[in-house]
Amino acid sequence: MIDLGYDAAHMLGAVVLLMSFALLYQRRLFSLLHVFTLQALALSATAAWQAFSHDEPHLYITALLTLVLKAIVIPVVLHRIIVKMNIHRTIEPALGIGLTMVAGVSLVTLSILLVLPVTEDATALTRENLALSLSVVLLGLLMMISRRNAVSQVVGFMSIENGLILAAVGVAGMPLVVEMSVAFSVMVAFIIFGIFLFHIRERFDTLDMQKIESFRGESD
């Protein structure tokens, strides 16, 4: 018998993970944003599907929030910042596709080996969602380490956040999911748009963190 609820949720979770892979090797900022938007869409669909199939209406709020904020507002604003600062032609050093696959697959294997043995009591969906989301978190970390540009670091951070929301959505009956996703979004919104991108720009006319990092308090 085909369990549609399970299969659909599983597939959507896998799409979120797939987008994390794709994020790793994007060298152009615009394509990075496009992939991120797709990931946010997949996450939003996962949350909505979970809300529908498990009858947890509060998850619709999470889905809506993800859709509006992460799939529309943040990419649009970042897009404008990139255009305004004229860095859309920047080609960033990123991992090559082959290396990405090796690193990514080993991180996914790691998280499956870590999560599946300890969660034998939980439902199959919860276990697999958790393994998927841990992979998304680890891939996001890898991305933040390998990137230098402030925009890509933020995208990496938000993809980690996507992984966490995927985990929270997958665990049945988890309270405070909405509150947590709101708290995260507020933090990202405040810091990214309120302060950093504009002020970093004001000061340095660059978003390259490697250049900024030479301004150490102790370098002189």
Next chain:
Amino acid sequence: MSVISVIVATPLISAVVLALVPGWKLASWLNVAFSAVTLIASLVLFRTPPSSSPLFVVDAFNIYLIALTAFVGLTTSVFSASYIGHEVASKKLDAGKLRFYHAMYQAFMFTMLLALSANNLGVMWVAVEGATLTTVLMVSLYRTAASIEAAWKYFILCGVGIALALFGTILMYLAAQPVMGPGMAAMTWTELMVHVARVNADILNLAFVFLLIGYGTKVGLAPLHAWLPDAHAEGPTPISAVLSGLLLNVALYAVLRFKMLLAANGGAIAPGPLMITMGLASLLLAGLMLYRRRDIKRFFAYSSIEHMGIITFAFGMGGPLANFAGLLHMAMHSLTKSAIFYAVGHVAQVKGTQRLDRISGLTVSHPVLGWGLLIGGVAIAGLPPFGIFMSEFLLITSTFAREPLLAIPLTLGILVAFGALVLRVQQVCFGAPGGESAPIRGSLVPLFAHLGLVLVAGVWLPGPLVAWFQTVAALLG
């Protein structure tokens, strides 16, 4: 309305009020007044019996941290009131920034107190996240290149830390949910303590690793400490004082709450060795790094990493004596370090620099301030008769009695840091006065109030306080 809700609501309301007050002079004194109300309310808390509701928990453990937080919050607001006058005069800050600063200060106090009193693990996480947000914004207040870089590094590292802590929290819920059923109860600390013995130990282990790394980033434990010196050095000094004095404690408090859950489970791994390793690594690393610092605020920030390492080590050892030492050290470090930052704030203002090699002979040029900093330095280095000597002595003796091998790196780390502190404090306080020199404007009362308390605690701890520290130490297991 319960006392605890007054304690948490006061700073929240104050933040809103201060965001609306345009004059910075009025705002700075309102800030003091609001902090005083919070402190009074938290002292009233000692007269109310321990209680727990789904939202708040008050027990012997957090009541002392709440009082400590409110107290340091008040003295720092007094220091801040005299500090910002100078910053305005030297055109580093303007009225708009100060309005933001005061609102954020109270918002920060709100998140600290909420994190300390929250019974719900999710609420605790949201509060610690809020604390990150407010402090990142305050670290970047000066808008200099260095401060923005520091704030960015702080946001990236602690953002990741916070994310990992959330993953740990989700795992904690996942572990509890089969036993306790879905819903709020499986995220409520007091409920978890009752049922945790039946919870799957493997998931608990995994959750704790994430929580230790996540919240450990905010404690400033090596190797995740990189944000701490920058954030301390580049923000306004009152923020350095509350970061070292309060935020690190609160993050450690979160780790300890989870450690208590693991201890109550029985089947889970012992969290001790993990904490001991991270503690020792921080202690040794920070001890060595102290020698190469050229910026006075960075110097004392590394000293904070060192002391958080000692405290984490103490709680990792566990047992009544080491826990007692850890609790005492938490309080003493918080008081001493914030006192030092008050002194350093004045020093940086009168000297016009934070560079260690341009500061010397303070006891000659500014006797009161110089001796204040010297006393603080002696206290933080762990010399008698101050409180930190007591707690370090207790810790070292109990470690020698139980794990002599671990006592060697511990003693070594403390001695290495001691050498660096003596060297630098001596250079800053004695010798011929160098560099520019302006008169001190502002109050030294908070500095000496803290040092006085640390001295009293080193000489004589009141009986009831000892008894009560012992209760908490037993509670921590």
